[in-house]
Structure formats: structure tokens, C-alpha cells
Amino acid sequence: MELTRRELIAAFLGSAVAASACQRSRPRETVPGAVVDRALETGHRLRGGPLPRAEGAEPVEVLIIGAGVAGLSAAWRLAGAGVKDVRVVELEDEPGGTSRSGKNAVSAFPWGAHYLPAPLTEQGAVLRLLREMGFVTGMDAGGYPVFPEELLIREPDERLFYRGSWYEGLYLRAGASAGDLAELARFEARMNAFAAARDAKGRKAFAVPTALSSDDAEWTALDAVSMAQWMEAEGFRSARLKWLVDYACRDDYGTTAEGVSAWAGIWYFAARQDGRGERSEGFLSWPEGNGRLVRQLLGALDPRRLERHVLVHTVEPGEDGCRVEALEAGTGKPRAFQARQVVFAGPRFVAAHVVAPWRQQRPAWMGAFSYGPWVVANLTLSSPPQSRGFPLAWDNVFYESRSLGYVAATHQMLRQDDAGPTVLTWYLPLAGLDVKAERERVLAAGYEDWERLVMADMLPAHPGIAGQAQRLEVMRWGHAMIRPAPGFMWGPARFAAQESLGRTLHFAHTDLGGMALFEEANWFGVRAAERVLGALGRPSTSWL
Numbered sequence: 001m002e003l004t005r006r007e008l009i010a011a012f013l014g015s016a017v018a019a020s021a022c023q024r025s026r027p028r029e030t031v032p033g034a035v036v037d038r039a040l041e042t043g044h045r046l047r048g049g050p051l052p053r054a055e056g057a058e059p060v061e062v063l064i065i066g067a068g069v070a071g072l073s074a075a076w077r078l079a080g081a082g083v084k085d086v087r088v089v090e091l092e093d094e095p096g097g098t099s100r101s102g103k104n105a106v107s108a109f110p111w112g113a114h115y116l117p118a119p120l121t122e123q124g125a126v127l128r129l130l131r132e133m134g135f136v137t138g139m140d141a142g143g144y145p146v147f148p149e150e151l152l153i154r155e156p157d158e159r160l161f162y163r164g165s166w167y168e169g170l171y172l173r174a175g176a177s178a179g180d181l182a183e184l185a186r187f188e189a190r191m192n193a194f195a196a197a198r199d200a201k202g203r204k205a206f207a208v209p210t211a212l213s214s215d216d217a218e219w220t221a222l223d224a225v226s227m228a229q230w231m232e233a234e235g236f237r238s239a240r241l242k243w244l245v246d247y248a249c250r251d252d253y254g255t256t257a258e259g260v261s262a263w264a265g266i267w268y269f270a271a272r273q274d275g276r277g278e279r280s281e282g283f284l285s286w287p288e289g290n291g292r293l294v295r296q297l298l299g300a301l302d303p304r305r306l307e308r309h310v311l312v313h314t315v316e317p318g319e320d321g322c323r324v325e326a327l328e329a330g331t332g333k334p335r336a337f338q339a340r341q342v343v344f345a346g347p348r349f350v351a352a353h354v355v356a357p358w359r360q361q362r363p364a365w366m367g368a369f370s371y372g373p374w375v376v377a378n379l380t381l382s383s384p385p386q387s388r389g390f391p392l393a394w395d396n397v398f399y400e401s402r403s404l405g406y407v408a409a410t411h412q413m414l415r416q417d418d419a420g421p422t423v424l425t426w427y428l429p430l431a432g433l434d435v436k437a438e439r440e441r442v443l444a445a446g447y448e449d450w451e452r453l454v455m456a457d458m459l460p461a462h463p464g465i466a467g468q469a470q471r472l473e474v475m476r477w478g479h480a481m482i483r484p485a486p487g488f489m490w491g492p493a494r495f496a497a498q499e500s501l502g503r504t505l506h507f508a509h510t511d512l513g514g515m516a517l518f519e520e521a522n523w524f525g526v527r528a529a530e531r532v533l534g535a536l537g538r539p540s541t542s543w544l
Contacts, residue, residue: 005022005452005456006018006022008449008452008453009021009022009452009453009456011441012402012428012441012445012453013401013402013403013428013453013456013457014400014401014402016400016401017398017400017401017402017456017457017460018456020400020459020460021456021457021459021460022456030448030451031379031451031455031466031469031470031471031472032470032471032472033447033451033471033472033473033474034447034473034474035446035447035450035473035474035475035476036473036474036475037475037476037477038092038093051313051314051325051327051334052327052332052334053314053325053334053336054325054326054334054335054336055336056336057323057336057337057338058335058336058337058338059337059338059339060085060086060087060337060338060339060340061083061084061085061086061339061340061341061536062078062083062085062086062087062339062340062341062342062343062532062536063086063087063088063089063322063324063337063339063341063342063343064086064087064088064089064342064343064345065089065312065315065324065342065343065344065345065346065354066088066089066090066097066344066345066346066509067088067089067090067095067096067097067306067308067345068095068096068097068098068099068345068346068509068521069096069097069099069290069293069294069297069510069518069521069522069525070097070345070508070509070510070521070522070524070525070528071088071090071343071345071508071525072088072095072096072294072297072298072301072525073125073297073508073521073522073524073525073526073529074343074345074508074525074526074528074529074532075088075297075300075301075305075529076129076297076300076301076525076526076529077125077525077526077529077530077543078529078532078533079300079301080300080543081529081533081538081540083532083533083536083538086301086305087305087307087337087339088301088305088306088307089306089307089310089312089326089337090306090307090308090309090310091308091309091310091311091312091329092308092309093308093309094308095294095298095306095308096290096291096294097112097521098111098112098113098477098480098481098516099112099113099289099290099291099293099294099518099521100112100291100294101288101289101290101291101292101294102288102378102473103288104380104423104471106380106410106420106421106422106423107287107409107410107413107422107423108286108287108288108291108409109287109288109289109378109409109423109425110288110289110290110291110376110407110409110425111289111291111376111378111475112289112290112374112376112477112480113289113290113517113518114285114289114290114407114425115153115283115284115285115289115290116283116284116285116290116293116518116519117208117272117282117283117284117519118145118147118152118282118283118284119145119208120144120145120208120272120273120274121145124523124543124544125522125523125526125543125544126518126519126522127145128543129293129296129297129522130145130147130284132296133296135147135148135151135284147284150412151284151285151286152283152284153282153283153284153285153394153411153412154394154411154412156168156390156391156392156393156394157283157393157394157395158170158393158394158395158396158397159389159390159391159392159393159395159396159397160172160397160398160399161396161397161398161399161405161460161461162174162399162400163400164388164460165388165389165390166387166388166389166390166391166396166461167389167390168390170244170247170395170397171184171240171241171244172240172243172399176240179238180238180239180240180241183236183237183238183241184238184240184241186236187236187241190234191266191269191270191273192270192273192275193275194206194219194266194269194270195269195270195271195273195274195275196274196275197214197219197275198214199214199216199218200216201214204271205218205219205270206219206263206266206267206270206271207271208271208272208519209513209517209519209520209522209523210267210271210489210513210514210515210520211513211523213267213271215490219263220263220489220490222261222262222263222266223261223262223263223264223486223487223488223489223490223491224261224486224487225261225262225486226257226258226259226260226261226262226265226486227245227249227257227258227260227261227262227264227265227266228256228257228258229262230262230265230266231245231257242257243399245257245265247397247404248265248268248269249264249265249268250402250404250429250431251404251429252268252515252516252517253268253372253481253483253484253515253516254372254373254374254429254430254431254480254481254483254516255372255429255431255432255433255483256431258433259431259433259483259485260483260484260485260486261484261485261486261487261488261489262486263484263489263490264484264489264514264515267515285394285411285412286412287409287410287412287413288409289407289409289425290518293518309328309329309330310326310327310328310329310335311326311327311328311329312324312325312326312354313325313326313327313353313354314354314356314359315342315344315354315355315356315505316356317342317355317356317357317501317502317504317505318502318504319502319503319504320340320504321338321339321340321341321342321504322338322339322341322342322504322505323336323337323338324336324337324338324339324342339504340504340536341504341506341532341535341536342504342505342506343506343507343508343525343528343529343532344505344506344507344508345507345508345509345525345528346509347369347371347479347482347509347511348366348369348497348509348511349366349369349371349479351507352366355501355505357501363496363497364493365492365493365494365496365497366493366497367493368487368488368491368493368494369482369493369497369511370435370482370483370485371435371479371480371481371482371483371511372429372430372431372435372438372479372480372481372483373429373430373435373438373439373442373476373477373478373479373480374427374428374429374430374476374477374480374481375427375428375430375442375450375474375475375476375477376425376426376427376428376474376475376477377425377426377428377450377454377472377473377474377475378409378423378424378425378426378472378473379406379423379424379425379426379454379458379469379471379472380421380422380423380469380470380471380472381421381422381423381424381465381468381469381470382421382468382470383419383420383421383422383468384408384419384422385424385458385461385462385464385465385468386462386463386464387461387462392408392411393408393411394407394408394411394412395407396408396424396461398457398460398461401457402428402431403426403427403428403457404427404428404429405426405427405457406424406425406426406427406458407424407425407427408422408423408424408425409422409423409424409425410422410423421470424458426454426457426458428453429480429481430442435483439478439479442476442478443476443478447474450472450474451472451474454472454474455469480516481516482510482511482513482514482515482516484514484515488514489514494512494514497511497512498512498524500531503535504535506528506531506532507524507528508521508524508525508527508528508529509521509524510524512524523544526543526544527544530542530543530544
């Protein structure tokens with residue numbers, strides 16, 4: 001049964017958005033555009049019957065399967081060790097995974113991750129990458145890296161839309177009671193204490209990446225309950241604070257506080273600070289988002305060693321290497337590689353269909369991995385949207401919507417005239433706990449549905465936006481983000497999945513870290529590459 005406009009909006013964005021949007025009129029013309037993702041149908045060929053095998057096999061020293069951030073980080077680390085015979089194969093048109101970006105005549109823009117929190121340490125692979133890019137100018141008196149002003153998100157950085165007006169920041173202070181503000185202060189004090197906590201070995205209780213966090217039971221026990229349960233047990237009941245925590249969980253994990261472990265929920269607020277409160281230089285961003293970091297990682301790889309449109313369907317590990325069977329996605333031509341070492345840099349749900357031993361006997365831990373779908377849309381406007389209240393910011397959030405609002409891609413361009421055209425990147429995590437049902441909803445909706453949803457979400461905050469809209473492009477991510485459900489971060493499944501198969505097949509992906517974040521992908525990519533170096537008899541000082 002076809003949904004009415006109001007029913008569609010309510011189903012995806014909530015009844016408040018539906019009621020508000022349907023009270024306002026807009027031109028009947030649909031904003032021109034398209035759904036631009038194309039890999040879903042190709043990737044689903046893995047679910048079919050046996051695929052053809054090639055007769056011969058191309059020899060290669062190291063084959064990396066997947067050119068997302070984890071795979072490119074592995075290639076970057078191997079290049080740093082002088083390994084030349086590295087091949088990277090990727091199914092899609094463009095490398096980068098959920099950190100890829102696009103560009104039009106107005107601006108570059110992200111198709112997923114759009115910022116990198118500024119590292120708090122002078123060590124680690126992420127800071128090494130930023131140093132390579134010339135983005136670390138020194139260290140401050142407190143021992144923190146210093147970054148160029150033009151990379152730090154310029155003010156205004158965040159605003160919140162509520163009942164007809166925009167307000168500064170992400171906590172709704174307008175109309176907050178004394179009790180609301182007291183509860184916020186108590187929550188912030190608890191998060192600061194978690195951020196300052198160290199174990200007997202000097203490890204942070206909550207660290208970036210998660211692998212560097214303390215494994216003391218005092219903190220890991222928090223993984224057994226949801227963030228919503230922890231909030232209730234601690235007496236945090238203010239609706240405004242619960243909204244903020246729920247937004248944080250949807251933002252980083254793609255689901256609500258009910259579906260996120262308390263350890264992961266606290267990590268969001270505590271891991272990227274030192275216990276003395278929020279650091280002002282918190283985020284680095286570019287118009288293309290983390291696509292800028294992808295470009296730097298790609299620079300370490302000979303372009304001839306990256307092959308696009310290659311669908312890997314079988315990996316057979318052996319004592320002396322792995323045989324990898326693949327298809328050219330466009331032609332269906334079978335390909336095969338014989339690699340001394342393989343890094344599988346894709347998610348576990350793909351590995352279950354590709355790694356031959358797992359296809360024959362599914363590992364017990366596989367069912368613990370759950371991935372939430374997202375939709376990202378880039379809307380090009382002839383001029384910035386008009387607003388009431390606090391002015392246009394980098395991050396613009398709708399309090400009463402299930403979306404995350406939008407990021408202004410042109411915010412970091414530092415133009416003298418901010419009246420020109422702009423691109424707004426809109427984000428919608430499908431946050432329901434039934435991920436299969438959410439995925440089906442994403443794939444069932446067509447372009448006209450998404451156009452209605454994006455414009456309905458924008459319309460209450462920007463009544464004239466329909467006349468400014470020039471083009472809308474939509475990308476669906478069916479398995480965008482690993483979800484750190486209760487029991488997952490410190491349960492046995494995640495750690496079992498991190499182990500190599502023999503000495504020839506290694507794994508790298510954000511899902512191994514339990515969080516779909518650049519730092520996790522980079523860490524596991526570098527770690528897999530260093531396992532490869534060890535297996536090749538070329539160990540070196542770790543970048544981790």
C-alpha cells in the first residue's frame with residue numbers, strides 16, 4: 001500500500017516533522033536529482049549460487065580486498081615499510097568506503113564521515129597521517145598537538161532547531177529548568193571523571209582507538225547494559241539530557257541509547273577529552289569531509305595498483321598464501337589472484353560469504369555483528385537557507401526529527417561572501433533495533449520518496465528552501481555502521497573476529513573496533529599490515 005506524504009514523513013522522520021511540514025506549502029515541482037548508489041545489486045551476487053572460477057591466477061605478494069579507510073590504511077602502512085608488490089581491489093567506482101566524497105560546481109561534499117576529532121596525543125598512526133599532510137604545526141604547553149586554524153571548524157559550529165527558531169549549541173538551553181541544568185552539570189561531571197580515569201597500567205578507561213582502553217572490569221562491566229538503562233539507574237531523567245545522549249548515539253552509532261552499550265555511550269563523551277572538560281579545538285574538517293584523508297592515503301599507493309569494479313567472491317587460505325577468486329563487476333569475467341598475504345578489509349557480514357572456511361562453517365561469533373543502514377543526501381542550493389534565530393552553522397540539527405540534520409559543506413571554505421551557492425549534506429540513520437526491517441525500508445523507498453523526506457525535514461526550519469533547491473543526490477548505505485550493542489564491545493565475539501586465519505589471511509575493518517569511526521578503521525588497517533610484515537619476515541617498529 002502506497003503511503004501518503006504525511007504517512008511517509010511520519011514513518012521516517014517522526015510525527016512532529018510530518019505535522020510541521022504538512023502545515024507549510026511548497027511548489028509541487030520535484031527537486032531534480034537521483035539516487036546515486038549502484039553497488040547494492042552487484043554485491044548481493046554473493047548471496048547467489050556458485051560463481052565462475054578463473055583458470056590461472058595472477059601472482060601478487062600482498063592483496064588487499066576493499067579500498068575503504070581500513071584497506072587504504074593497510075596499503076599506506078605497507079608503503080611506509082617499502083613493500084612494492086601490493087594490489088588493492090575494490091567493488092565500487094570510488095575508494096574510501098563511507099569516507100568517500102563527491103564534488104560539483106559549487107563545492108566538494110562528503111558522502112559519509114565529515115570530520116575527524118583532533119587527536120589528543122602526539123603518538124599513533126592518525127597523527128602520523130596528519131603530520132604527513134602538514135597539518136600538525138607543533139605542540140602546546142599542555143602537550144597537545146596544534147593544528148592550523150583553517151582546519152579547525154570555524155564558528156558558529158553547531159546549532160539546534162526547535163519550534164520555529166534556531167539556538168546555539170546542541171543542548172536545548174532555551175526554556176530549560178533549573179533541574180534540567182543541574183542534571184546536565186552532574187552528567188558532564190560524571191563524563192569528566194570517566195575521561196580522567198586511568199588504570200594501574202596508566203591506560204585511559206576510555207581511549208581512542210578503543211583498543212587502547214583499559215580492560216579493567218570496573219569499566220568494562222558497563223558494556224553489559226544499555227546506555228538508556230545506565231541513564232535511568234543513575235537518575236538521569238531530564239528529557240533534554242536524554243535527547244542529547246540519544247542524539248550522540250544516533251550520530252556515532254546509528255541507533256538510539258536503547259541499542260547502545262553504556263560503555264560505548266560513555267566513550268562518546270569521555271574518550272576524546274582529558275577529564276578537564278571539552279577542548280575547544282575539537283574537530284578537523286574539510287568541504288569533502290574525510291574524503292580529504294582518503295586522498296592522502298591513496299597518495300601512498302601507485303594508482304596502477306588499485307583496481308575498481310572487482311567483486312571478490314572466494315578467499316581460500318593456505319599454508320603458502322591465499323587463492324582469491326573474483327569477477328570483473330562490469331563484464332562478469334572471472335579473475336584469480338595467488339597472494340602470499342591477504343588483508344580482507346571488508347565487514348564481517350561480507351566475509352561470511354567470501355572466506356571459504358567460514359562459508360562452509362559459519363563462526364559462532366558472526367551473529368553478534370549488527371549493522372545499521374543510513375541515508376546521506378547532498379542538496380545544492382542557489383544561496384544559503386534563510387533562518388530565524390541563531391545563524392547558519394557547520395552542523396545544523398533538528399530537535400524534533402529522527403534525522404541528524406545537515407552539515408554545510410561550504411562552511412570551511414572561508415569565502416569572503418557567504419551569500420553564494422552552497423551544498424547541505426543531510427544525514428538519516430535508520431535507528432530502529434530491527435536492522436533487517438530498517439534496511440528493507442531504505443531500499444524500498446525511491447528517489448521521489450527521499451526528495452519528499454529531505455525537503456519535508458528542511459521546510460519547517462527554512463520555509464523558502466524549495467525555491468533555492470537546484471539538485472538533490474541521495475546515497476543509501478545498507479550496512480553503514482557497526483552497532484556497539486550491549487555486550488558487544490567487551491564480549492568474546494569481537495575479539496575472536498580479530499584473529500588472523502593462519503599466517504596468510506588478516507582482517508581490518510571498523511567493525512572489529514565496534515565503532516564506525518576513522519580512527520578504528522585506520523588502527524585495524526595498520527595492525528593488519530604489520531601482521532603482514534611479520535609474516536613476510538619484514539617486521540618493523542609499530543606505528544600504533
